[in-house]
Amino acid sequence: MSSKFTVEEVMHLGSLARIALSEDDAKRLSKDLSVIDEAIKVVQEVATSDVTATSHPLPLNNVMRDDTPAQTAKINDDGSIDLNEGTPFSRDLLTVEEAISSAPQAEANQFVAPQILGEE
């Protein structure tokens, strides 16, 4: 199947998605992108202006909660944990140490990242 997408266009999508695509990847993907054109052709047969869009299958209203931090669960002397009433999972509140413990690189309780701002 021929594609209307050029390798350059695919490389651009790669940079938007923060993927350093190789040229081979981009070539392969330029063909695959035609799949989405097929999909859209089919969908637009019926997706006319009089049809409303559904973003979510169940009609739920906005869910609000108080803007207060969760509490850590209380650990008893015997090592057992009483779960907070109504919110049994609030024991999931992470400490800073826990939050950074899986970081590829961390220092002084902070994530370490390579240079973020440009050189110019």
Place this chain on the structure above:
Amino acid sequence: MKNVDIIKLSALEIAEKLHSDELSSRQVVDAFADWIDKVEPKLNAFIITTLEHAKVVADKVDELVLRTGIKRAALTPENIKQWTPVRVLDQISEVAVDKNGELHPLCGVPIAVKDVVVTKGVQSTSGSKILEGWIPQYDATLNFKIKAAGLPILGKTNMDEFAMGSSTEHSAYGITHNPWSLDRIPGGSGGGSAAAVAAYEAPFAIGTDTGGSIRQPASVTGTVGMKPTYGAVSRYGLIALASSLDQAGPVTRNVADAAALQDMISGHDPHDSTSIPEELPMNYGATIGAELKGLKVGIVEELDGDGFAPEVRKRFDEAVAKIEAAGAQVKKVSCPHFKYALGSYYLIMPSEASSNLARFDGMRYGQRVEGETAEKMMMNTREELLGDEVKRRIILGTYALSSGYYDAYYGSAQKVRTLILQDFDSAFSEVDVLISPTCPTVAFKLGEKLDDPMAMYLNDIATIPANLAGVPAMSIPSGLAEDGLPAGIQMIAPQKQDSLLYRFGAALEKLLPSIECPLEID
């Protein structure tokens, strides 16, 4: 009882034998552990097993029951659903008691969990290299419930990377083989959970379903798979593929086990804003004494035709005849927009996935591939550590959501969702339950469709509409079809009527041929 007999018991049968002290939890876990050691080299259903910890939990449950006098809550449908943990007894086993000081009725029954589920202290990769070695600091809500209920977790099951696929061939941790025929796919993305349950490596397991990832593997491995109503089971701590479609559910060898497992893991969760606030009816209770008499059943006309293999259709037609003979009314119904479902799905799923997977950037957790700047580091990390199918869908989604295309692509796909919901509404005004074959064919050969994504996608043609509409859908085995391999029948009910589906499934299951995975057991 011999190990070979223990592993063939259903989850509820194991629970009964634990309650009557005929078995200990440790004996049960040991039986599965032995069998896993034997068959895993052939199947690769697990990314990692956690058998030592499973034994610790089993010992703890046994000790509590035998030595401390703490009781299991009686094995009733009400207790399975309503038991709520109030105190975790220790931080190693994490077994909890409820307000009556009792253990969950299913405590001690082992389970397997798909690797898409975030599990505290246990590697969670979602089948991807980018998360290799990630040990989460918290539990998904459903995993917390499993641990609090005292179910020893046998391991994390294999899956297509980030749940993208229908064959489990896109896992970064090797392919999983179908226990019915080792050169066939076990389905996907949850091929590991389905293969493990089919091959008696676990009595039941957790799966997730975005476009059929519970039901299609169930169909091709001869197991039972249920995608609950969207929002019935918390998505908190599931590594997201497409947030408006994803739903976790049970993978089992019979309908009653699935109902009991869904009852245990479901319920409102304040951590998931899309979780259904009200309590849904009991599922396991609905399976007891279930009958088909008086139900109105609709065959979806659009889920039939040339793509469906002759013997798959034949097993389906035989099931229909049995449904009628059992006193249900069967008629054909039309869902004219189902033919647009696949197109809509392949716009919505990659769009949501491209957004969800932006979090894997090498910054805060997971693996990193170095680069001079933060941006180069992200680009190198994602290029090197994401698989081809994942990159493909991210690029498709990035395109569909890019400036100027959003309304035409994602917006149009969402309009099709409205039309599919209307099709379901109209069908359910005539009938109680809809049925179709789950998959067009039996399990295909490993590698057969790997180079043809569209052929792979067509496997999900019958399962996708339920995800787009958020309705519950279940697959149970319809018998053996082409090459002596299992086929499935899919049942779909209106939103929040999961219990009706369990009732229907439990009654139908008794009428269909019982099939047993032929894996050699010495």
